[in-house]
Amino acid sequence: MTGYNLERLNFLVVDDNKHMRALVKTILHALGSKNVLEAADGADAFKELRHFPADIIICDWNMSPLDGLDFVRLVRTGKDSPNPFAAIIMLTGHTEMHRVVEARDAGVHEFLAKPISAKGLYSRIRSIIEKPRPFIRTATYFGPDRRRKEMDYKGRERRKNSAAAASTPAAESSSQETGLTQAELDALFG
Amino acid sequence: MSGDEHEIIRPPNTLKSKVTYGPGGVDLDALEKAEAVIAGLKGSYLEWVQDDLVKLQEVYDRALAGQGDPRDNLREIFRIAHDIKGQGGSFDYHLMTQVGNHLCRFIEAAEELVVTGKSELAVVKVHLDALRLIIAERREGDGGAEGQKMVAGLALVVEKYLKRKKAAEEG
Numbered sequence: 337m338t339g340y341n342l343e344r345l346n347f348l349v350v351d352d353n354k355h356m357r358a359l360v361k362t363i364l365h366a367l368g369s370k371n372v373l374e375a376a377d378g379a380d381a382f383k384e385l386r387h388f389p390a391d392i393i394i395c396d397w398n399m400s401p402l403d404g405l406d407f408v409r410l411v412r413t414g415k416d417s418p419n420p421f422a423a424i425i426m427l428t429g430h431t432e433m434h435r436v437v438e439a440r441d442a443g444v445h446e447f448l449a450k451p452i453s454a455k456g457l458y459s460r461i462r463s464i465i466e467k468p469r470p471f472i473r474t475a476t477y478f479g480p481d482r483r484r485k486e487m488d489y490k491g492r493e494r495r496k497n498s499a500a501a502a503s504t505p506a507a508e509s510s511s512q513e514t515g516l517t518q519a520e521l522d523a524l525f526g
Numbered sequence: 527m528s529g530d531e532h533e534i535i536r537p538p539n540t541l542k543s544k545v546t547y548g549p550g551g552v553d554l555d556a557l558e559k560a561e562a563v564i565a566g567l568k569g570s571y572l573e574w575v576q577d578d579l580v581k582l583q584e585v586y587d588r589a590l591a592g593q594g595d596p597r598d599n600l601r602e603i604f605r606i607a608h609d610i611k612g613q614g615g616s617f618d619y620h621l622m623t624q625v626g627n628h629l630c631r632f633i634e635a636a637e638e639l640v641v642t643g644k645s646e647l648a649v650v651k652v653h654l655d656a657l658r659l660i661i662a663e664r665r666e667g668d669g670g671a672e673g674q675k676m677v678a679g680l681a682l683v684v685e686k687y688l689k690r691k692k693a694a695e696e697g
Binding site: 338339340341342344345353355356359362363366367368391398421423428429450451452453454455458464465468470471472473474475481515 | 551
């Protein structure tokens with residue numbers, strides 16, 4: 337059988353919980369990755385990016401002093417960002433709708449709900465490999481195209497605020513209290 | 527740039543030059559092996575979660591003794607419960623994820639009301655006891671019928687707390 341060889345990809349794993357970092361690193365190594373660097377928070381991760389050309393960043397949300405969302409914004413729009421186009425997977429237990437929309441609007445590529453599995457993590461990596469997305473710059477957003485499908489769209493930018501995104505059918509069908517399932521997350525990001 | 531304008535940028539696809547598709551890549555077997563590697567970490571998980579339970583007990587004890595701000599204590603409890611929620615399911619302790627999530631949702635609901643400390647801590651305590659029991663008895667998966675009965679019981683405790691709290695605030 338054949339598949340994608342991840343050996344040459346550089347991964348940066350950002351999580352304030354050392355056990356979670358160890359788990360993600362173990363999975364990446366088991367999938368054949370050789371270059372996996374760890375950081376304990378957003379500020380550390382941003383420093384690492386200056387000398388580590390990460391292809392894919394896997395980051396947690398709740399971290400201190402710089403949390404995952406601020407880190408994503410810094411990577412995307414920081415004046416001294418080493419790689420504003422880096423692929424970012426947000427890995428978190430915060431799967432409530434408003435949180436997911438917030439992460440998407442900060443510029444993440446993929447959203448993966450904790451607890452994780454090898455299959456779940458690989459499916460997000462595969463999605464990044466198979467569906468490279470153009471970046472969009474508007475007055476209020478810079479990041480991967482949130483529509484995902486490539487299209488020659490010349491109309492008004494509709495997704496410039498989270499309120500518009502939150503009124504999608506996927507949003508209405510989901511419970512904000514219990515959080516979204518991975519399938520619902522996929523529907524929202526797809 | 528005005529609100530309606532947008533620019534499309536096509537960054538160089540660096541992944542394409544680095545990732546090859548072929549034999550030796552990630553296939554179903556590789557994924558199964560990776561899942562087996564995670565399963566092999568179950569012993570380590572039981573040590574990690576034990577540390578989390580000890581930390582949870584410490585914050586609970588401090589809060590019960592009236593030390594610190596009740597809201598800050600609840601936030602610290604939330605942080606630990608959130609870690610427990612995020613890890614259990616990876617090691618087939620889905621009931622830990624479920625109860626951890628339940629505790630997080632309770633704290634979020636409680637934070638919207640007046641936090642007095644004692645009554646919230648009583649609800650935290652039953653969750654802490656449940657988490658400890660799941661690990662002590664190695665209740666893997668969803669814990670079966672008993673596990674779900676436990677979760678239903680926790681839901682009733684939270685419901686009772688919220689009803690009393692709201693009635694007190696309205697009255």
